[in-house]
Amino acid sequence: MDTSIKKKRVRGRLSREMIEDAAFEVIEKEGLAGFSMRKLAAALGCEAMSIYHHFPSVAHLHEALVDRLIGALEMPDAGLPWRQRMRIAIEDFRRIGRDHPAYATFFVTYRMNSPICLAWLNGILSLFRDGGFDTELSARLFRAVGYYLMGAVLDENAGYAKGPSAVNTVSDEQLARDFPNVMAAGRFFGTAEFDKTFELGLDMLLDEMERLRDGADAGQLSGKA
Amino acid sequence: MDTSIKKKRVRGRLSREMIEDAAFEVIEKEGLAGFSMRKLAAALGCEAMSIYHHFPSVAHLHEALVDRLIGALEMPDAGLPWRQRMRIAIEDFRRIGRDHPAYATFFVTYRMNSPICLAWLNGILSLFRDGGFDTELSARLFRAVGYYLMGAVLDENAGYAKGPSAVNTVSDEQLARDFPNVMAAGRFFGTAEFDKTFELGLDMLLDEMERLRDGADAGQLSGKA
DNA sequence: AAAATGAACCTTACAGTGTAAGTTGTCAAG
DNA sequence: CTTGACAACTTACACTGTAAGGTTCATTTT
Numbered sequence: 431m432d433t434s435i436k437k438k439r440v441r442g443r444l445s446r447e448m449i450e451d452a453a454f455e456v457i458e459k460e461g462l463a464g465f466s467m468r469k470l471a472a473a474l475g476c477e478a479m480s481i482y483h484h485f486p487s488v489a490h491l492h493e494a495l496v497d498r499l500i501g502a503l504e505m506p507d508a509g510l511p512w513r514q515r516m517r518i519a520i521e522d523f524r525r526i527g528r529d530h531p532a533y534a535t536f537f538v539t540y541r542m543n544s545p546i547c548l549a550w551l552n553g554i555l556s557l558f559r560d561g562g563f564d565t566e567l568s569a570r571l572f573r574a575v576g577y578y579l580m581g582a583v584l585d586e587n588a589g590y591a592k593g594p595s596a597v598n599t600v601s602d603e604q605l606a607r608d609f610p611n612v613m614a615a616g617r618f619f620g621t622a623e624f625d626k627t628f629e630l631g632l633d634m635l636l637d638e639m640e641r642l643r644d645g646a647d648a649g650q651l652s653g654k655a
Numbered sequence: 656m657d658t659s660i661k662k663k664r665v666r667g668r669l670s671r672e673m674i675e676d677a678a679f680e681v682i683e684k685e686g687l688a689g690f691s692m693r694k695l696a697a698a699l700g701c702e703a704m705s706i707y708h709h710f711p712s713v714a715h716l717h718e719a720l721v722d723r724l725i726g727a728l729e730m731p732d733a734g735l736p737w738r739q740r741m742r743i744a745i746e747d748f749r750r751i752g753r754d755h756p757a758y759a760t761f762f763v764t765y766r767m768n769s770p771i772c773l774a775w776l777n778g779i780l781s782l783f784r785d786g787g788f789d790t791e792l793s794a795r796l797f798r799a800v801g802y803y804l805m806g807a808v809l810d811e812n813a814g815y816a817k818g819p820s821a822v823n824t825v826s827d828e829q830l831a832r833d834f835p836n837v838m839a840a841g842r843f844f845g846t847a848e849f850d851k852t853f854e855l856g857l858d859m860l861l862d863e864m865e866r867l868r869d870g871a872d873a874g875q876l877s878g879k880a
Numbered sequence: 881a882a883a884a885t886g887a888a889c890c891t892t893a894c895a896g897t898g899t900a901a902g903t904t905g906t907c908a909a910g
Numbered sequence: 911c912t913t914g915a916c917a918a919c920t921t922a923c924a925c926t927g928t929a930a931g932g933t934t935c936a937t938t939t940t
Contacts, residue, residue, distance in 0.1 A: 444889085466926060466927080467928085468925085468926080476889070476890085477889070477891080478927085478928085479889075479890065479891080479929095480888070480890070482928070483887080483888060483889070484888095487822075487927080487928080488927070488928090493822050493823065535764055538809065539813055540820065541814060541815055541817065541820040541821065542815070542821070543820065543821035543823075543824060543825060544823045544825075545823065545825055545829075545833070548825060548830070548834045548837055549833070551834070552834040552835070552837050553836075555837060555839075556836055565839045565842075566843055568836075569839075569842070569843035569852075570843055570848075570852045571856075572840065574803070574852060574855055574856030575856075576806065577803050577804075577806030577807040577809075577853075577856060578799070578802050578803045578806055578856070579806065580805070580806035581801065581803055581804065581806035584763065584764065584802075584805055584806070584809070589766060592766065597712075597769075598769045598770060599768060600768060600770055600773060605773070608773075608774070609774065609776070609777040611781055611793075612773055612776050614780075614790045614794075615780050615790065615793065615794035615797065618790075618795055618798075619794065623795075627794075627799060628799075628802075630795050630799055631795075631798075631799030631800075631802060631803070634799065634860060634864075635856075635859060635860070638859035638860075639859075642859075668917090668918095669917080669918080691896080691898080692897080692898065692899085693896085693897080693898090701919085702919050702920080703919095704899080704918075704919065704921095705918045705919070707898095707899070708917060708918070711899095712898080713898070
């Protein structure tokens with residue numbers, strides 16, 4: 431007979447929301463690669479298979495996490511100036527990465543096909559349309575700005591500033607000797623510089639979009655390569 | 656005694672280069688997630704552990720793969736106009752994603768600290784300096800342009816156009832009814848539109864950089880948010 | 881109150897992963 | 911022919927997601 435003390439287990443405790451909350455915690459604590467159903471279960475005080483009652487697979491769970499993050503976003507006030515609306519929407523997305531750094535790499539790579547994500551996407555496309563662009567230019571500008579945003583989120587959370595991942599590390603002396611430009615630039619690659627750098631690129635894109643809208647398309651854009 | 660026929664095995668066959676070649680093949684065939692040391696070994700006709708004689712870990716192997724791709728890049732001819740040099744360097748990087756679509760997500764996420772990658776990075780930073788920017792602006796513009804490039808490579812190889820990854824798929828009817836902007840924009844999200852969209856965003860950034868260099872910094876860049 | 885139902889959870893098991901440790905096969909130098 | 915070194919293999923371990931089936935318990939029905 432088993433005389434070991436068994437933690438009294440209150441059934442019916444688990445819920446999708448609880449599991450999602452715990453998942454975010456485990457991911458941020460253990461890293462995205464360190465996340466597993468068993469660790470998640472441990473954090474919840476249950477067995478791994480119990481989670482499958484609420485989510486049929488890890489893929490379903492991950493989709494729910496993305497949906498939660500995207501679903502929490504709301505479109506900027508339509509009464510604000512366009513440039514400001516665009517800026518707010520972009521910063522909102524960027525903030526997700528800031529709040530969930532370990533999850534960012536997954537998040538950015540994720541293909542958003544769920545209804546919740548499509549609804550957000552639809553709203554963002556509306557925002558581009560409100561800028562005065564036709565369907566084609568709205569679509570292309572959305573993607574171009576999205577590229578910038580995705581790359582930024584990725585780098586800010588998993589990039590150069592997060593320390594070496596390479597196996598062959600390079601000493602500071604070698605860096606200074608062989609790669610002086612990297613050495614000099616490194617000062618502006620740190621976390622403290624993220625905002626300023628991001629703003630610079632974002633303003634460049636916003637400026638160009640306003641220029642495009644104001645009919646400056648006879649300018650360099652169609653110029654030589 | 657074992658009388659089973661054993662494939663005669665020629666020892667001493669393996670080399671780092673062979674393993675890297677096979678790794679690229681396996682990754683593109685099986686996908687990045689489907690890659691494993693055992694599958695790589697099978698492709699090579701050897702056992703998984705034999706690979707460890709040439710690469711101490713998968714991380715080392717991955718680093719070698721990234722090094723090979725980056726190491727193959729060369730800086731654009733310094734005699735060309737600056738804008739064209741920049742464009743070539745950017746397109747060279749982008750082509751890596753095109754040639755190794757399945758590897759792109761890893762590639763873009765990878766933190767480049769190896770000597771080979773640092774050398775490339777150092778050269779690119781030189782290119783920005785050649786554009787007439789000081790250390791700080793070179794560093795920030797490199798990052799901003801890099802964000803755009805990273806995001807593009809990511810999306811072009813693992814993004815929306817590559818089909819649904821979501822578990823809750825949405826029917827075409829629902830898409831047309833509930834997300835008309837997505838439906839309309841979808842036409843410009845396909846693979847065939849990648850080049851044109853990428854060029855649009857790239858030209859926007861190049862235009863802004865030339866404007867910055869030509870001392871137009873009294874313009875909107877420092878304007879209201 | 882007793883029985884039945886079904887959701888919620890657990891146990892076990894399997895095929896897969898990276899890789900540490902130890903063993904065998906092969907070839908070249910002495 | 912022996913020895914040594916190295917390349918490749920074998921085995922084993924701790925981990926992963928999850929399929930299959932068993933157990934427990936709250937609720938509902940009789």
